[in-house]
Amino acid sequence: xxxxxxxxxxxxxxxxxxxxxxxxxxxxxxxxxxxxxxxxxxxxxxxxxxxxxxxxxxxxxxxxxxxxxxxxxxxxxxxxxxxxxxxxxxxxxxxxxxxxxxxxxxxxxxxxxxxxxxxxxxxxxxxxxxxxxxxxxxxxxxxxxxxxxxxxxxxxxxxxxxxxxxxxxxxxxxxxxxxxxxxxxxxxxxxxxxxxxxxxxxxxxxxxxxxxxxxxxxxxxxxxxxxxxxxxxxxxxxxxxxxxxxxxxxxxxxxxxxxxxxxxxxxxxxxxxxxxxxxxxxxxxxxxxxxxxxxxxxxxxxxxxxxxxxxxxxxxxxxxxxxxxxxxxxxxxxxxxxxxxxxxxxxxxxxxxxxxxxxxxxxxxxxxxxxxxxxxxxxxxxxxxxxxxxxxxxxxxxxxxxxxxxxxxxxxxxxxxxxxxxxxxxxxxxxxxxxxxxxxxxxxxxxxxxxxxxxxxxxxxxxxxxxxxxxxxxxxxxxxxxxxxxxxxxxxxxxxxxxxxxxxxxxxxxxxxxxxxxxxxxxxxxxxxxxxxxxxxxxxxxxxxxxxxxxxxxxxxxxxxxxxxxxxxxxxxxxxxxxxxxxxxxxxxxxxxxxxxxxxxxxxxxxxxxxxxxxxxxxxxxxxxxxxxxxxxxxxxxxxxxxxxxxxxxxxxxxxxxxxxxxxxxxxxxxxxxxxxxxxxxxxxxxxxxxxxxxxxxxxxxxxxxxxxxx
Numbered sequence: 001x002x003x004x005x006x007x008x009x010x011x012x013x014x015x016x017x018x019x020x021x022x023x024x025x026x027x028x029x030x031x032x033x034x035x036x037x038x039x040x041x042x043x044x045x046x047x048x049x050x051x052x053x054x055x056x057x058x059x060x061x062x063x064x065x066x067x068x069x070x071x072x073x074x075x076x077x078x079x080x081x082x083x084x085x086x087x088x089x090x091x092x093x094x095x096x097x098x099x100x101x102x103x104x105x106x107x108x109x110x111x112x113x114x115x116x117x118x119x120x121x122x123x124x125x126x127x128x129x130x131x132x133x134x135x136x137x138x139x140x141x142x143x144x145x146x147x148x149x150x151x152x153x154x155x156x157x158x159x160x161x162x163x164x165x166x167x168x169x170x171x172x173x174x175x176x177x178x179x180x181x182x183x184x185x186x187x188x189x190x191x192x193x194x195x196x197x198x199x200x201x202x203x204x205x206x207x208x209x210x211x212x213x214x215x216x217x218x219x220x221x222x223x224x225x226x227x228x229x230x231x232x233x234x235x236x237x238x239x240x241x242x243x244x245x246x247x248x249x250x251x252x253x254x255x256x257x258x259x260x261x262x263x264x265x266x267x268x269x270x271x272x273x274x275x276x277x278x279x280x281x282x283x284x285x286x287x288x289x290x291x292x293x294x295x296x297x298x299x300x301x302x303x304x305x306x307x308x309x310x311x312x313x314x315x316x317x318x319x320x321x322x323x324x325x326x327x328x329x330x331x332x333x334x335x336x337x338x339x340x341x342x343x344x345x346x347x348x349x350x351x352x353x354x355x356x357x358x359x360x361x362x363x364x365x366x367x368x369x370x371x372x373x374x375x376x377x378x379x380x381x382x383x384x385x386x387x388x389x390x391x392x393x394x395x396x397x398x399x400x401x402x403x404x405x406x407x408x409x410x411x412x413x414x415x416x417x418x419x420x421x422x423x424x425x426x427x428x429x430x431x432x433x434x435x436x437x438x439x440x441x442x443x444x445x446x447x448x449x450x451x452x453x454x455x456x457x458x459x460x461x462x463x464x465x466x467x468x469x470x471x472x473x474x475x476x477x478x479x480x481x482x483x484x485x486x487x488x489x490x491x492x493x494x495x496x497x498x499x500x501x502x503x504x505x506x507x508x509x510x511x512x513x514x515x516x517x518x519x520x521x522x523x524x525x526x527x528x529x530x531x532x533x534x535x536x537x538x539x540x541x542x543x544x545x546x547x548x549x550x551x552x553x554x555x556x557x558x559x560x561x562x563x564x565x566x567x568x569x570x571x572x573x574x575x576x577x578x579x580x581x582x583x584x585x586x587x588x589x590x591x592x593x594x595x596x597x598x599x600x601x602x603x604x605x606x607x608x609x610x611x612x613x614x615x616x617x618x619x620x621x622x623x624x625x626x627x628x629x630x631x632x633x634x635x636x637x638x639x640x641x642x643x644x645x646x647x648x649x650x651x652x653x654x655x656x657x658x659x660x661x662x663x664x665x666x667x668x669x670x671x672x673x674x675x676x677x678x679x680x681x682x683x684x685x686x687x688x689x690x691x692x693x694x695x696x697x698x699x700x701x702x703x704x705x706x707x708x709x710x711x
Contacts, residue, residue: 117181265290280691281527468494649693
C-alpha cells in the first residue's frame, strides 16, 4: 500500500519513498546539512507541484532522474515519475558527485520479480565496447548453453542481454559486479557456476527471502516496484515518521543488512560448513547475527535447550552480539533458541557438567607465575607458550609426538635434545595444576572437546562463529565436537587481517572442513568511509595476512561506497596535552549531535585509556567500558574495541615505544620469522582500532610517531 507524506483535504501532494543508501549517508552528514535536508524535504512535501522544485539534468541516462537543492554545496538525487505522484529520494551528495551519480544511473523494473533495479549505465557503455573487442578473439561464449528465452525468464532484461552474449570468461562477469543490478548479476553467477536454469531459479528465490513472484509486472509502475523492494526502499507515512526515520539511534544502524550480506545470511540452507571473510566493516558480524536469527525461526515451536550457539572468544563482543540479536528478533518464542556466549564459557560448562563442580581457572599471568616455579632455564612464559602453541595446538599427547612436532612461529629455537627436559617441566606444571584442582583456559577447552568426543554428544544443531581468526585450535576441536556434521553445521566469519593473537590454525586438521566452494568474500565496507579505509589499510604494511585453513584472503577490491573526512593525525608535546586535545575532540563530536555511546577512545595500554577517561570525567563527559551498554563514551584498549563499531573514534598514544608494544615484539636475532610475525600482529591491532570508526577518525601521539603511521 502506498502511503502519503502529507495530505491536505482533496489536494494530492507528493508521495515520498526513501532509499536505504540515503539513510546511511544522512546519518554521516554534519548537523547543519541534516537540518538543510529536512527543510528541503519539508518544502518539497508541502507543495502540490513537487516537480517545480526538482532540476532536470542534461545527458542523464534515465530521463526520470532529478536533483533537489539542499544548500549551495549539497544536492539530493530524486527519481521522479513520468505520471503519478510518487518520488524516491535516492542519495544526498556534494554537488558534483550528485550530478555524476545521477547522470550515470538508469532505473528499471525487473520484469520477473517486479523489483526496482539500478545499473551503472555510464560504466557499462565502455565495458560493452571492451567486451566486443575480447569476443572477436574467440567464438566461445560463457552463456552459450542458455537461450535468450531462459535468460529473460530469470529476469535478465533486454538491454543487459547483448552484454551477456559478449561474455567469454568468468573474470569478465566478475568485472560487471558493481555495474549490473544485483539480482541479474546473481542469476549470471549461478549459471556460470554450472547450475541449471531450474536450480538457478530455486537459488535466486531463496535469496529473495519471502519475495513472491508477481502475477504481472508493469515496466513503468514505480510505486509497485518500490513496494516490492523493502530491503532497499522505504515508503514514508507522514512528517512524524519521516523525522523518526532520519534520526535513528546508532544501534539501529548496526543491524542494517545490505543486499549482498542478505543473500548470504538468508539462504535457506548450506550443505555443510561455510566461511565468510572480508575486511573491516564489510558486515561479517551483522551477516552472522542475521544468519542466527534466520536459523532460529526454524525452531520457534521447539522445546528444550537452545539448538543454536553464537560464539566468539571475547566476552565484551558476546554482549554486543546479544544486544544486536535482541533488536533483530522480537518474537519471544524465537530469541531463546539462540545462546550467545563466549567459547570459554561453553568449555567451562561442559567440564563442570562432567566433573560436578565449577572448574577453577587461572588467568595467563598466574599461569606463567606458577610455571616460573618449575625452575627451568627457559622461564615460565616459554613453558606456557610451548604448551599452548605447540602441544595443545597440535593435540600432542606424548613425548614421541612432541619430538616430531613442528614449531613454526615459536619465538625461540628449541633443539631436539632439549625437548625431553621441556616435556618433563610441562608434566610438572600439569601435575601442579591437577593437585590444586586448577585449569588454564585452553586446557579446559581441550578437556571439553575430549569429553564431547568420548560421549559422542552434540549439544547444538548449528554454531555461528564471529571473529574466527582469533580462535585457538583447541577451540575449533571443541566446536567441531559440539555440532554434528551436516547442513548448516558451522557458519564462520573472520578476517586474517584482524588477527590480534598468535594462534596458528589449520582448521582442516581440527576436523572443520570448509571446501573452497563454501566460502564467501565480502569486499564492500558499509561501515567505514573510503577515506578512513584507504588510510587504515596502509597501516598493515606489505606483509600478506596468514591464511585461514589454506584459503588466502586479500584486500583486493576492498572499498567503500561512502565518503567523508580524512583521518586527522595530530602530534602533541606531552601526554597531558594529548589527553586534553582528545577531550576537546570528544566534546566537539557530542556538540555536533553524536550520541556519546557512538564515540570511542582506544589506547594500546589500559593505563593510557584510564588516563583519558579521567580527563573526560573532569570535563563532565560520562564514560564507560568499551563493550558496555551504559550511556557514555566508550574508553578502552585497542584489543577491547575488537568487533565493535562507532560513529567517531579517537586512537591515542600511537607513538614510538608503545605502538608496536615492545613486550609483544620478538627480537629479530632470536627468531627473524617470529619477529616479522609479531610486528604484523601489532599492525593488525592498530588497524582494528582505527577501522572501528564509521565517520570520523582522530589519531594522536606525543613525542615520536609510531613507525606504523603512514608517512
